[in-house]
Amino acid sequence: MRYFLSPPHMGEKELEYIHEAFKSNYIAPIGEFLTRFEEKVKEFTKAPYALAVTNATAGLHLALRVLGIEKGDKVAVSSFTFIASLSPILYQSATPILIDSDESWQMDPQALEDAFKKEKGIKAVILTHLYGQSANLKEIEALCKKYGAFLIEDAAESLGATFENKHTGTFGVFGVYSFNGNKLLTTGGGGVLVSLDEKLIKKARFLSTQAKEEGVPHYEHKTYGYNYRLSNVLAAIGTAQMEVVKKRIAKKREIFNLYQQKLNHVATFMPEIENSKGNRWLTTALFDVDPLKIYNYLKSLEIETRPLWKPMHLQPLCKEMKFYGKGISEELFKKGLCLPSGTQLKEEDIEFITGAIKECL
Ligand SMILES: Cc1ncc(COP(=O)(O)O)c(C=O)c1O
Known part of the structure; x- marks a missing residue:
């Protein structure tokens, strides 16, 4: 017997839903399961808007891009985390400012406040909820408000974790959950970006599908986007996983x-x-x-x-x-x-x- 750290745990419905997706021949890039998966995540987390993407790293990247974080902008980020909390900052050629943990193992609000005071103009904070536990949202959220920075929650590991009975991922401007193979739930690889703001998710959806302008039959581009949308087949797995x-x-x-x-x-x-x-x-x-x-x-x-x-x-x-x-x-x-x-x-x-x-x- 071999013991893995956190292997996938498939239930009874996953294959059934994959078959349904195959029968409909909506494999990718659109299909009914994408909507069903997003609905399940919204219903569970109470996040009003959600977008299923290829992985949580892509979700964080979209969040930064939608918020206009670009070259030279400062973004504070948890230091005690997986590299994917930080690499999207580098994708945008922005500048990460690393923030240590306190005794809770999570981001230290005092260290964040020191950074806000010394660095001037930190535009966003990417806060990791470590190993599935909520970070100190009360203090970090208050600091982001005080210093006018966007709060982005890296809830990749913390689907279902709550702070004061509210889901992690639903406090910030954006939150992102991972459905990677080793996470609480998995779609093989996948992520869901959530927000309280419909316009922000709409923009992220547009960028996640190559930024194609609407209203014309050909492909018209005023900006560039990404190929970050989850496939319908993987969303079928996610739909079944969300049921458990x-x-x-x-x-x-x-x-x-x-x-x-x-x-x-x-x-x-x-x-x-x-x-x-x-x-x-x-x-x-x-x-x-x-x-x-x-x-x-x-x-x-x-x-x-x-x-x-x-x-x-x-x-x-x-x-x-x-x-x-x-x-x-x-x-x-x-x-x-x-x-x-x-x-x-x-x-x-x-x-x-x-x-x-x-x-x-
Ligand atoms: C804290 C943290 N952030 C981001 C990610 C990236 O998630 P994904 O693999 O879905 O891109 C992970 C795990 O993979 C993670 O543990």
């Missing part, structure tokens, strides 16, 4: 609780910010020993784990970029590990994995 979203979150949280119970004395788990509820996409924890020892020992037993994200400010790519914070994410990176969190795990699997960790320690 609540079940999957309950299972992820159950897995987290089991790990916490069984490793209570040897590990410190990622906290949840007050008034928030995460989806616990990946169970992540800090250990007192070098996590690579655990990583290697578990690897020998075919159990996949992964170090926490290496902060962006430590990446060779980012060495010239400005960074604000106390280096808390560096400490987290040194001590932390993501544990297998697939929703098909049973209690005996967690028992086996935690037993192996204890053995290693």
Whole structure:
């Protein structure tokens, strides 16, 4: 038996819907499932407008383009995250300003405020909701308002996570969810961009399909766009996955609780910010020993784990970029590990994995 970090979990409906898409012969680029998938995401998250795209990275890129972020503009971004939170800033030739985490592991509002004060003119903030838990939306949202910056939520990992009972991804000007193969739900590869503003999603939709002007039979272009629209077949998978979203979150949280119970004395788990509820996409924890020892020992037993994200400010790519914070994410990176969190795990699997960790320690 091999344990993966977060493998896809297909249910009963996915193939049925794929067959439906095939029968209709709407494979791509349009089709009924694109609308159904978007409707499901809207209904679940309460985001009024949604656009299904090829992946969350494309969604973030569209968000920046729609908001007019361009060469030389400053964009603050979580440092403790996956590279895809940052790379769309580079696609726009804009300037990332890296913001550290605080004890919550999420973006540190104090470091963000320092950046706002020193940098002047930060136009947007890309806020990652890390490992499926909500960031400190109350303070970050207030800071974005105070300093007049657009808030873009990178909710790639946090579909279904809430802050004060409101879904992450629905606080900012834009939010984006990922349906990559390792996420809570998957379409193989995919993303959904959401917004409270119809005009913004309309513009993103236009740009995601090569920016073709309407009202003429030929292709007329006043600007350039992208080929970022999700296919109808993948949207069919997403539609079926959305039908089990609540079940999957309950299972992820159950897995987290089991790990916490069984490793209570040897590990410190990622906290949840007050008034928030995460989806616990990946169970992540800090250990007192070098996590690579655990990583290697578990690897020998075919159990996949992964170090926490290496902060962006430590990446060779980012060495010239400005960074604000106390280096808390560096400490987290040194001590932390993501544990297998697939929703098909049973209690005996967690028992086996935690037993192996204890053995290693
Ligand atoms: C925080 C974060 N942002 C963005 C992405 C990019 O998502 P996608 O693979 O759908 O482009 C991911 C994961 O892949 C992620 O973990």
